[in-house]
Amino acid sequence: MTPTKNTTAPMPAVTVSSIPGRETSENIGIVFGSSVRSRNFIFDIFAAFKNLFGGEVRSYTRLLEDAQSEATSRMLEQAKKLEADAVVDVHFATSQVAYKAAEIFAYGTAVRLK
Amino acid sequence: MEEVILPGILLTALIGIAYLTGRLADAAHERALKRDEALLPQQVLDSGSNIPGDITLYDSALVTGKVVIAEDRFRNLLARLRIFVGGRLSAHEASVTRAKREVLLRMRTNAKGASHIIGVRFESAQLRRGMIEMVVSGTALYTDHRPSGGAPAALPDEGVNISHRNLLVEFLSASTAFLLICWVIYAASGMMVEWASHEISVEDEIAIWSQLEPELINGHRTADERSLAENYLVDLINSVPKEALGPAAAYDFDVIIVPDETPNAAALPGGLMLVHSGMIDLVESENELLSILGHEIGHYNGRDHLEGLGREVVGVALSAMMFQADAVLTTWVAGWPKMLSDLDYSRSQELDADKWSLKILMAKYGHVGEVATTFEKLGQMQGGHSVMDYLATHPHPQDRVDRLYKMAREQNLPMGQPIELQEAFENFLVRTGEIPASALEEGRKFSLTTTKD
Known part of the structure; x- marks a missing residue:
């Protein structure tokens, strides 16, 4: 298997311990990516209103989606720098680093495949 | 400031x-x-x-x-x-x-x-x-399996996870955007406040304010009684023919002399005027004093006092909303709207209010002598620390002097002899029975700012 470095194909990332159907040859180590984002005050005000009536806060869902995809792509970018073929055992975690701002971080094990 | x-x-x-x-x-x-x-x-x-x-x-x-x-x-x-x-x-x-x-x-x-x-x-x-x-x-x-020494292969690469931007650049761009948004909100709410303040009639304002006033003025006045000097100021306003006061004639005016050396005066809702003792020290004639009071009455007629108050409320609410958890910042930012509202107050509204000074002086004395004397004095004092406030929040005094004289010329208003303030005050005291006429003949002096109960 040729390294995915320099290729534009997305690197596979899975939440299980191996890429299904592929064997892992080498464990490179833990890689992670994080993203800290906020929505602006208008969305914050809408969200506060939403808090009165209940229901999905779409603007915050968008915020999480954006943050999650950025965190993931940063994690993959780091794996790419380490010349890994895939990232396995991916986990996501969130933290509230500041009021009304969300941090999402993704971490996993960068591996080379046989 | x-x-x-x-x-x-x-x-x-x-x-x-x-x-x-x-x-x-x-x-x-x-x-x-x-x-x-x-x-x-x-x-x-x-x-x-x-x-x-x-x-x-x-x-x-x-x-x-x-x-x-x-x-x-x-x-x-x-x-x-x-x-x-x-x-x-x-x-x-x-x-x-x-x-x-x-x-x-x-x-x-x-x-x-x-x-x-x-x-x-x-x-x-x-x-x-x-x-x-x-x-x-x-x-x-x-x-x-012994781990080998040296730097491990998979170290989190910080370069991936951080947007490389100088923090100061980031701060500059964020605060510029922030100020821009604030300005837009402030301007929009200012327009709303302006509209609302003209919608509230003098009668409504008096009715609303009479419910609140006792609590609000508690800090300024211990008893419900006015000092002699305050009584004199109220009497002076009431001696002006009602038709010259415009819509503001509906107010039952009250005056509080605030012990403050800055020469300033302010119009509060409900017909309550604040006059700094520094202002009374500055004026030398009754005409000058009435010119200042007339100017504040002009603010009532322009509904400017409500607008200023409304802007302040909006500004404080905004800053509280943005910096709710930050006491130091909120207190600091809360100072800004006040200054901004005062600044806004000045340029057009102050000049409009000056017109009422002319009108009221004319109605009371039949001439407009000394209508601009106080501004001339303030202009000469410019640069002095104590007048910082007044100068910063009002148009340049000399501009107003020129404008007032120009208006007086255009309307052919006569300039007469002023009444000396000390004399006017003593006459008031004798007239209201506060002191016997003989006290003046004995040479006793009654100063306006020190005559407190």
Whole structure:
């Protein structure tokens, strides 16, 4: 298997311990990516209103989606720098680093495949 | 002005110090991380739970690493601006990334003899605002496989996780956007306030204010009684023919003399005027004094006092909304709307109010002598510290002097002899029976500002 470095194909990332159907040859180590984002005050005000009536806060869902995809792509970018073929055992975690701002971080094990 | 400038300088200095100490702490942490990471043995880290097959396992243990990093005040402020404007908090991305490197480092130091750490999990805790807390845990495997020395292969590359932007540039762009948004909100609400203040009639205002006034003026006046000087000022206003007062004639005017050396006067809702003792010290004739009071009456007619109050309320509400958790900032920012509203008050509205000075003087004395004398004095005092307030929030005094004289000329208003203030006050005292006429003949003096009950 040729390294995915320099290729534009997305690197596979899975939440299980191996890429299904592929064997892992080498464990490179833990890689992670994080993203800290906020929505602006208008969305914050809408969200506060939403808090009165209940229901999905779409603007915050968008915020999480954006943050999650950025965190993931940063994690993959780091794996790419380490010349890994895939990232396995991916986990996501969130933290509230500041009021009304969300941090999402993704971490996993960068591996080379046989 | 001073209440905004001084805390502003102080706050800027504090934030500047926080910026420097924060960057020093960042750099020191970064160096320490690089040094310690290089010293660690090359352990294999795994976020999954695979026990490698090609090793002989001797022992296993739970290992953890924790860290709490405090933000500096500068980053805190930057985050707050950024959260308001929206977008990426790059200042935080650097510190959350360092926090993760730090906990990994600590966990690996705790598992020094281990060749593998599997089942690695990150958790974040929330101790309090403005702090970044990170916990990592894993299972250390002690095996026959000795970890080799030197820098481990998979170190989190900080370059990936941080948007490389200078914090000062970031601060500048965030605060520019912030100020722009604030200005738009402030201007929009100002228009609403302007509309609303003209919708409230004098009668409504009096009715609303009579419910509130006793509580609000408590701080200024201990008893419900006016001092002799305050009585004199009220009497002076009431002696003006009602038809000259315009819509403001509906007010039952009240005056409070505030012990303050700054020459200033203000119109509060409900017909309550505040006159600084410094203003009374400055004027020498009754005509001058009535010119000042007439100007404030002009503000009532223009409904300017409600507008100023409304803007202030909007401004304070806005700043409280944005900086709710930050007492120092809120108090500081709360000073701004007041200044802005005063500034707005000035340019057009002050000049309109001056027209009423002319009208009221004309109705009372039949001439407009000394209508601009106080402004002339203020113009000469310019540069003096005590008049800072008055000058900053009003058009240039000399401009107003010229304008007033020009208006008087255009309308062919006569200039007559003024009535000396001391004399007028003493006559008032005798007329109301406060002192016997003989007291004056004995040579006793009654000063306006010191005649307090």
